[in-house]
Amino acid sequence: MSATTASWSSVREPGAPTGGRGNRDKPKKWGNPATYFVALLFIAVCIAPVLYIVVGGFRTNSQITTSPAGLPRPWVTGNYLNVLSSNTFWGEFANSTIVALASTIGIVVLGLMVSFVIARYDFKLKGAMYSLFAAGLMFPLVIAITPLYIMIKDLGLVDSLFGVIVPQIAFGLPTTVIILVPFLRAIPKEIEEAAAIDGASRLGFFFRMVLPLSGPGVVTVGILAFIGSWNNYVLPLYILDSQANFTLPLGVQAFSSQYSEDTAKVLAFTSLAMLPALIFFSVFEKRIVGGLTGAVKG
Amino acid sequence: MTGVIYEDASCVYPGAERPAVDKLNLDIQDGEFLVLVGPSGCGKSTSLRMLAGLEEVTAGTIRIGERDVTHLPPKDRDIAMVFQNYALYPHMTVAENMGFALKIAGVPKTEIRQKVEDAAKLLELTEYLGRKPKALSGGQRQRVAMGRAIVREPKVFLMDEPLSNLDAKLRVQTRTQIASLQRRLGITTVYVTHDQVEAMTMGDRVAVLKDGLLQQCDTPRHMYEKPANVFVAGFIGSPAMNLIEAPIVEGGVAFDGTVVPVDRDSLGQASSRGESSVTLGVRPESFDLTSDGTGIAVIVNVVEELGADAFAYGTAKVGGGDVDVIVRVDARNTPAKGETLHFLPKPGETHIFSTVSGDRLSQ
Numbered sequence A: 001m002s003a004t005t006a007s008w009s010s011v012r013e014p015g016a017p018t019g020g021r022g023n024r025d026k027p028k029k030w031g032n033p034a035t036y037f038v039a040l041l042f043i044a045v046c047i048a049p050v051l052y053i054v055v056g057g058f059r060t061n062s063q064i065t066t067s068p069a070g071l072p073r074p075w076v077t078g079n080y081l082n083v084l085s086s087n088t089f090w091g092e093f094a095n096s097t098i099v100a101l102a103s104t105i106g107i108v109v110l111g112l113m114v115s116f117v118i119a120r121y122d123f124k125l126k127g128a129m130y131s132l133f134a135a136g137l138m139f140p141l142v143i144a145i146t147p148l149y150i151m152i153k154d155l156g157l158v159d160s161l162f163g164v165i166v167p168q169i170a171f172g173l174p175t176t177v178i179i180l181v182p183f184l185r186a187i188p189k190e191i192e193e194a195a196a197i198d199g200a201s202r203l204g205f206f207f208r209m210v211l212p213l214s215g216p217g218v219v220t221v222g223i224l225a226f227i228g229s230w231n232n233y234v235l236p237l238y239i240l241d242s243q244a245n246f247t248l249p250l251g252v253q254a255f256s257s258q259y260s261e262d263t264a265k266v267l268a269f270t271s272l273a274m275l276p277a278l279i280f281f282s283v284f285e286k287r288i289v290g291g292l293t294g295a296v297k298g
Numbered sequence B: 001m002t003g004v005i006y007e008d009a010s011c012v013y014p015g016a017e018r019p020a021v022d023k024l025n026l027d028i029q030d031g032e033f034l035v036l037v038g039p040s041g042c043g044k045s046t047s048l049r050m051l052a053g054l055e056e057v058t059a060g061t062i063r064i065g066e067r068d069v070t071h072l073p074p075k076d077r078d079i080a081m082v083f084q085n086y087a088l089y090p091h092m093t094v095a096e097n098m099g100f101a102l103k104i105a106g107v108p109k110t111e112i113r114q115k116v117e118d119a120a121k122l123l124e125l126t127e128y129l130g131r132k133p134k135a136l137s138g139g140q141r142q143r144v145a146m147g148r149a150i151v152r153e154p155k156v157f158l159m160d161e162p163l164s165n166l167d168a169k170l171r172v173q174t175r176t177q178i179a180s181l182q183r184r185l186g187i188t189t190v191y192v193t194h195d196q197v198e199a200m201t202m203g204d205r206v207a208v209l210k211d212g213l214l215q216q217c218d219t220p221r222h223m224y225e226k227p228a229n230v231f232v233a234g235f236i237g238s239p240a241m242n243l244i245e246a247p248i249v250e251g252g253v254a255f256d257g258t259v260v261p262v263d264r265d266s267l268g269q270a271s272s273r274g275e276s277s278v279t280l281g282v283r284p285e286s287f288d289l290t291s292d293g294t295g296i297a298v299i300v301n302v303v304e305e306l307g308a309d310a311f312a313y314g315t316a317k318v319g320g321g322d323v324d325v326i327v328r329v330d331a332r333n334t335p336a337k338g339e340t341l342h343f344l345p346k347p348g349e350t351h352i353f354s355t356v357s358g359d360r361l362s363q
Helices: A002-011 A033-056 A061-066 A078-084 A087-120 A126-138 A145-154 A161-185 A189-197 A202-213 A215-231 A234-239 A248-258 A263-293 B044-052 B094-104 B109-122 B138-151 B168-185 B196-202 B220-225 B230-235 B264-272
Strands: B004-011 B021-028 B033-037 B059-064 B079-082 B156-160 B188-193 B205-210 B213-218 B242-249 B252-255 B258-261 B277-282 B287-290 B296-305 B310-318 B321-329 B340-345 B350-354
Touching: A033 A263, A061 A263, A078 A263, A087 A126, A087 A161, A087 A202, A087 A215, A087 A248, A087 A263, A126 A161, A145 A161, A145 A234, A161 A215, A161 A234, A189 A202, A189 B079, A202 A215, A202 B094, A215 A263, A234 A248, A248 A263, B004 B044, B021 B044, B021 B059, B021 B205, B021 B213, B033 B044, B033 B168, B033 B196, B044 B059, B044 B079, B044 B156, B044 B188, B079 B138, B094 B109, B094 B138, B109 B138, B138 B168, B168 B196, B188 B196, B196 B220, B205 B220, B205 B230, B213 B220, B213 B230, B230 B242, B230 B277, B230 B350, B242 B264, B242 B310, B242 B321, B252 B277, B252 B310, B258 B296, B264 B277, B264 B350, B287 B321, B296 B321, B321 B340
Parallel strands: B033 B188, B033 B205, B079 B156, B156 B188
Antiparallel strands: B004 B021, B004 B059, B205 B213, B242 B252, B242 B277, B252 B258, B277 B350, B287 B340, B296 B310, B296 B340, B310 B321
16 A cells, blocks of 8 residues: 555656646635635634733733723733732642643543453453543543542542542543544554564553554644643632642632732733643644544554 | 474354365475465465464374474464465664564564575665665565565575565565475464465475365375366366266276276276276377377367467367367467367376265375
8 A cells, every 4th residue: 555655656747737628737716705705704703802802911900991892002911020020820830730630641541451452352341442432532530520529538538639530531532532433543563473473562552562553643632731731610619728738720710800900910910821731732723633543554 | 303293173153054165184384385285275284384373273183293282372383384474573773673573582683684684685675774674665665574484594494475466577486486495494384375386486395275175185296197086186277187987888988979098997997896987087288189080079169378388278078068178289280270170188197086075086
């Protein structure tokens, strides 16, 4: 299969007509204005709130009252500096980071192990096990929140970051398994056999072949897990009590009720809280799609 | 002494009624190039995979040298395998691919590099050592797969149709290279193919399998001259041997209008078993054209000209029915379509098989 692709690419000569009407080299013309209008409309709907929050942080409260839609005049950096110099923000930022990183690592490591077994071992009830993980998708965290809270309480993890991390790992596994199982299944059987003959044990195969080959898939589930954890609100709301343990979404909530009159400051805090996830997502967005569509080619 | 011995080795896939390989007995000598050949589904790949440890041996034993490896995992068998799709590790460079087994075995890095470079030189891969398999052509990938096997210096090479993914011209070229490489290295090799030409040209000996049963294991020459049964006779050789069922008469077998004389002993064997007909096997090149109108009358349907040879595909009549006959004719003087020619098999080049069992009757 791969051999044919190689020969195809070598057959195509440089400068050979690529088919069609040969207008591909010409500069692209502007398309239908209606298309642009609709596209811009959607972009505006998506971006406007984010932009409002980010720009709003650069205004004073009086500016917000007098001209809520205008640009800040003058631009005020005080709100941001104020937030950035506060211990609360950085404490919550650290909590969020710890929770997100720990959840991501847990989800990726455990998810990869489960997926490897489901994808490449033959055993009874394999299909049932896969279905069980898939069924987890239909069981959102919010529904389970009360029994979950009781369990966390019994475990003595209330008001501890672990109380957030452990359930997040559990609820993150279904997505991970569903993405990774087909991914790992796509690794050709012959590669496993070749590795076996070359002296790799099953674990050796996992570490030397599966791990490097599943890179794109792991990145995808890792990013999804990280962003999911960063933005999680309900679970920390139930589990975490003391302000010192708050994650950013809780912090935003607490901050906005504490400074409800100081809208500009709240906007600054909010935008700083959501920026990391936003940046993270835009940087890795291409790899997420790549990981969802890509398989291993031999 | 590192030959390979199959003793009554069988493999039954779970849920299958019939064994994929049924009591295979093979004794492969040290340094020998043995080719397993047969139609698809005959169990040739399964036999190889049993030797590799990739399929379970459900009965019997397999030994490499003096060691019983029947139930050893693949990594403990000291073998190397070349797969049909090469199974190169996509995330490793050519050098890493070739050195992988040594790396796992804990060989020092400098030694690995030395061995990889030697093998790369042998296979003309030196300039590609830093590339990933994705950036190689089919033939180069095939060579890397060979290199991966060579670097290990194993006791046995296993090759599972390693040439099937190459184009026809490259296949012929690589065929010779593999055969000469094997002779040079002197490592016992078991090679699986479905292509009987490949089998005949490469193997010291050829083992023909059908439905999981070994039909015959012999040198290519001997197998061509004395096929053990109708299946081997029809499978080995291209174009295939003419296999014609004809009634036994006094002095030979009867075609419409003529009697082809054949070995009396074999006819006697058949009639003593109460069989009234035998299967006559004649290779296309074993026919003599007769000019006086004696012999089997063949009406030519098609003539295939291959340059050096030409083959006439025609029909002859036996017992009132038509049978297809392929005859090699003079390439410079080919018969016309529709022409009737008369042929007689060359004496001593006829094969007689029992029509009932398919076994060879003639000596």
